[in-house]
Amino acid sequence: MTLSDTGLLVTVLSGYLGAGKTTLVNQMLRQANGKRLAIMVNEFGDLPIDADLIEAEGDDLIALAGGCVCCSYGDDLIAALGQMAAMQPPPDHIILEASGVALPAAIASSLGLMPGIKTAGVVVLADVGLIEGQLANDYIGDTVARQLGAADLVVLTKTDIAGPSQVLRAGKAVAKHCGDALILEAAQGQLALDLVLHPQRLAVYEAGSPHGSGKGLNTRVETPEGPVDAETYARALAQRPEVIRAKGHVQTPQGVRTIQVVAEQWEVRDPPRDAQVGVVIISLDATPIRQPENA
The missing domain is CATH 3.40.50.300 (P-loop containing nucleotide triphosphate hydrolases)
Structure with missing residues (x-):
């Protein structure tokens, strides 16, 4: 061969x-x-x-x-x-x-x-x-x-x-x-x-910019409505095949938490000081990522 x-x-x-x-x-x-x-x-x-x-x-x-x-x-x-x-x-x-x-x-x-x-x-x-x-x-x-x-x-x-x-x-x-x-x-x-x-x-994301885009990727900032369960929210994003990367801070009943999603992997951790609520999501489609159900 x-x-x-x-x-x-x-x-x-x-x-x-x-x-x-x-x-x-x-x-x-x-x-x-x-x-x-x-x-x-x-x-x-x-x-x-x-x-x-x-x-x-x-x-x-x-x-x-x-x-x-x-x-x-x-x-x-x-x-x-x-x-x-x-x-x-x-x-x-x-x-x-x-x-x-x-x-x-x-x-x-x-x-x-x-x-x-x-x-x-x-x-x-x-x-x-x-x-x-x-x-x-x-x-x-x-x-x-x-x-x-x-x-x-x-x-x-x-x-x-x-x-x-x-x-x-x-x-x-x-x-x-x-x-x-x-x-x-x-x-x-x-x-x-x-x-x-x-x-x-x-290889299409403009590093450091929450609105970088190109070649089929959509990058945007989403703010979940109301308090959410951080683990449920992160897990739901990780299960979406179109989501490549997500990182940011969400409001939970216990306070602000930091989430990070890479492909099918996700984690929740304590936020840095003065963290602002909002999640940067990089996805393969050009439509907004709606809040996961049951979050």
């Missing part, structure tokens, strides 16, 4: 050293649910896979739970992709983890020249505690900025150990370099698998 026979989909996963790529890769594998994922890493010496997910190891290929695999592409990306294409059955999707100092735009350009390969997009991770300093660093700032500039989706990582003001500053710093890429938060690598597999579908 040749590459032109397969039409392999590849997502490039990038981010500077320590951004959290290893954590995210393992979360993706645990979410695979029968989808055959192939993880491609530069060297097995930097293997990002948790030991409990590994079923068998060979010189060039590691078999993982659920039919997933991991391989090293080293200096010959084309040969490694050919190996993926020759598998029976071939993987459903490839996640190519770039090294921490690699430029994802160059990798994506190379993939675009290969027959039968389709780049699903570029996902770049940014550690909210480090990204501002990295961008300002004389030695690595340009590399980090160019990584962000190639992104279809930027994932702010380690938000669970950062304060709200730090997350906000990091998001604003990232937004200066990533164009129209969608910016999402992911605590402990928790992110819906489909967002990583198809980031180009989401």
Whole structure:
């Protein structure tokens, strides 16, 4: 089988050293649910896979739970992709983890020249505690900025150990370099698998603007009528297939609560000081999101 026979989909996963790529890769594998994922890493010496997910190891290929695999592409990306294409059955999707100092735009350009390969997009991770300093660093700032500039989706990582003001500053710093890429938060690598597999579908949100729009996405601010149950409201939004992202504050009988929804995942937490009621909702259709029933 040749590459032109397969039409392999590849997502490039990038981010500077320590951004959290290893954590995210393992979360993706645990979410695979029968989808055959192939993880491609530069060297097995930097293997990002948790030991409990590994079923068998060979010189060039590691078999993982659920039919997933991991391989090293080293200096010959084309040969490694050919190996993926020759598998029976071939993987459903490839996640190519770039090294921490690699430029994802160059990798994506190379993939675009290969027959039968389709780049699903570029996902770049940014550690909210480090990204501002990295961008300002004389030695690595340009590399980090160019990584962000190639992104279809930027994932702010380690938000669970950062304060709200730090997350906000990091998001604003990232937004200066990533164009129209969608910016999402992911605590402990928790992110819906489909967002990583198809980031180009989401690369249309103007970061920091509650009314950014384009290419089929509708972004608006909704204010639920009257007090609602925050968990019921967030769960109902998460169950709507058209909702990509929602975040904001709702009034409940017990006071204001913060909700966050990413694809089918949701959470409710205490609000920051002086939080204003309103929820920013990014959806795949152009119609307003009505208040969920029984909220």
